[in-house]
Amino acid sequence: MNLILLFEEDFVNDGLVRLTGRRLQHVLEVHRAEVGQELCVGLCGGMIGRGRVARLDKDVLEMEVVLERQPPPKLPVTLLLALPRPPVFKRVLLAATSMGVARIVLMNSARVEKSFWKSRVLAGDNLQEPLVLGLEQARDTVLPEVLLRPRFRPLVEDELPELCAGTTCLVAHPVAAGPCPSGLSGPVTLAIGPEGGFIPYEVDKLSECGFVPISLGERILRVETAVPAVLSRLF
Amino acid sequence: MNLILLFEEDFVNDGLVRLTGRRLQHVLEVHRAEVGQELCVGLCGGMIGRGRVARLDKDVLEMEVVLERQPPPKLPVTLLLALPRPPVFKRVLLAATSMGVARIVLMNSARVEKSFWKSRVLAGDNLQEPLVLGLEQARDTVLPEVLLRPRFRPLVEDELPELCAGTTCLVAHPVAAGPCPSGLSGPVTLAIGPEGGFIPYEVDKLSECGFVPISLGERILRVETAVPAVLSRLF
Numbered sequence: 001m002n003l004i005l006l007f008e009e010d011f012v013n014d015g016l017v018r019l020t021g022r023r024l025q026h027v028l029e030v031h032r033a034e035v036g037q038e039l040c041v042g043l044c045g046g047m048i049g050r051g052r053v054a055r056l057d058k059d060v061l062e063m064e065v066v067l068e069r070q071p072p073p074k075l076p077v078t079l080l081l082a083l084p085r086p087p088v089f090k091r092v093l094l095a096a097t098s099m100g101v102a103r104i105v106l107m108n109s110a111r112v113e114k115s116f117w118k119s120r121v122l123a124g125d126n127l128q129e130p131l132v133l134g135l136e137q138a139r140d141t142v143l144p145e146v147l148l149r150p151r152f153r154p155l156v157e158d159e160l161p162e163l164c165a166g167t168t169c170l171v172a173h174p175v176a177a178g179p180c181p182s183g184l185s186g187p188v189t190l191a192i193g194p195e196g197g198f199i200p201y202e203v204d205k206l207s208e209c210g211f212v213p214i215s216l217g218e219r220i221l222r223v224e225t226a227v228p229a230v231l232s233r234l235f
Numbered sequence: 236m237n238l239i240l241l242f243e244e245d246f247v248n249d250g251l252v253r254l255t256g257r258r259l260q261h262v263l264e265v266h267r268a269e270v271g272q273e274l275c276v277g278l279c280g281g282m283i284g285r286g287r288v289a290r291l292d293k294d295v296l297e298m299e300v301v302l303e304r305q306p307p308p309k310l311p312v313t314l315l316l317a318l319p320r321p322p323v324f325k326r327v328l329l330a331a332t333s334m335g336v337a338r339i340v341l342m343n344s345a346r347v348e349k350s351f352w353k354s355r356v357l358a359g360d361n362l363q364e365p366l367v368l369g370l371e372q373a374r375d376t377v378l379p380e381v382l383l384r385p386r387f388r389p390l391v392e393d394e395l396p397e398l399c400a401g402t403t404c405l406v407a408h409p410v411a412a413g414p415c416p417s418g419l420s421g422p423v424t425l426a427i428g429p430e431g432g433f434i435p436y437e438v439d440k441l442s443e444c445g446f447v448p449i450s451l452g453e454r455i456l457r458v459e460t461a462v463p464a465v466l467s468r469l470f
Contacts, residue, residue: 094457095459098455098457099456138456139453216467217307218307225330228460228467
């Protein structure tokens with residue numbers, strides 16, 4: 001937690017926040033902060049600044065907060081991600097958020113098990129947890145937009161042409177002929193398939209939308225490795 | 236498991252292997268292979284080829300093996316990695332191995348908890364497990380060399396000058412002035428610190444060995460994200 005993410009409801013008045021639960025525990029056990037110490041804070045969706053510890057005990061953390069600068073810019077990336085299996089899901093979303101991905105579309109694919117869509121990691125507020133951890137990791141405050149699209153064809157045929165308009169569209173595909181580009185500056189829509197890859201029909205449908213298959217070489221990487229590897233190379 | 240890694244002791248004669256345990260279970264449950272089907276195999280430290288399933292039941296998998304091509308080339312990288320905490324350790328070693336890192340030096344740092352060095356993930360054959368998984372993931376057969384160096388100064392003062400001779404030496408450091416280079420072709424020694432980073436003394440000692448601090452930008456990444464992100468950008 002390189003930044004403590006604050007929400008409007010944490011503020012007891014204009015410049016004072018009161019935190020309990022996970023963030024209190026983290027400051028007690030990992031930061032081991034003391035009264036008077038300044039910690040990096042940021043308002044969800046807003047500015048970054050400093051929080052001066054005014055009170056800290058096992059029940060509550062109070063900080064006097066000054067917000068003074070913008071969060072880092074997002075990567076101009078929409079990540080189309082075949083829904084990973086639940087143990088991997090949180091780590092991939094955390095990594096993509098920490099790297100600054102602006103929008104994540106969780107999509108279906110023939111090799112995504114149907115049961116994954118019923119996982120509790122997608123239910124209610126659970127989906128937000130890895131995003132918050134990713135923001136706290138990277139000292140960012142702006143949640144990526146997350147879309148759940150459990151049906152492949154309606155996404156690709158009806159919605160994707162508009163979603164990816166005006167962007168460089170790439171689909172990571174281990175057997176692709178073309179290498180992964182680098183040094184891009186404009187917006188990118190990047191599709192990354194499930195373990196085992198998109199099936200040929202899916203690659204064809206993405207190609208019809210203008211997606212170009214790219215490869216990182218003959219080594220097949222896990223999704224959680226491929227996401228930071230490709231994102232890092234593109235820009 | 237995109238490749239089934241074979242060892243000399245798996246061979247019952249020149250062209251026939253007999254597997255039980257983890258690999259048998261994987262072929263039964265994930266590949267769901269049938270007699271006659273061909274699977275990608277490779278001999279640890281040797282060639283890659285095809286294994287034709289000759290027998291498959293709940294007790295044993297037998298394959299007729301033909302080895303016919305070289306594994307993919309390694310990345311010319313020695314990764315100096317501050318020993319990650321045990322839950323992260325396996326994932327980082329798997330990721331680095333799958334990306335083709337040739338040598339991994341697990342090193343100490345002020346922010347590595349002493350208890351990590353006593354973790355059972357380092358004991359005996361446990362260390363090899365994530366390496367084997369990384370090879371199977373990336374269809375490689377050559378284990379990276381792994382060195383354990385639980386003392387910082389003897390490593391940096393006595394051993395490192397020789398280890399990194401003739402290579403581009405880089406240390407990932409979020410507050411570094413210089414950006415991460417790209418398009419390198421020669422050998423690289425890359426140091427990646429613990430969560431919280433190397434302390435200034437450690438960065439100074441690495442600098443004395445010729446290491447240049449580099450940054451991926453103002454976003455601070457988890458070690459498991461930084462490793463693929465930096466490796467992917469370098470070459």
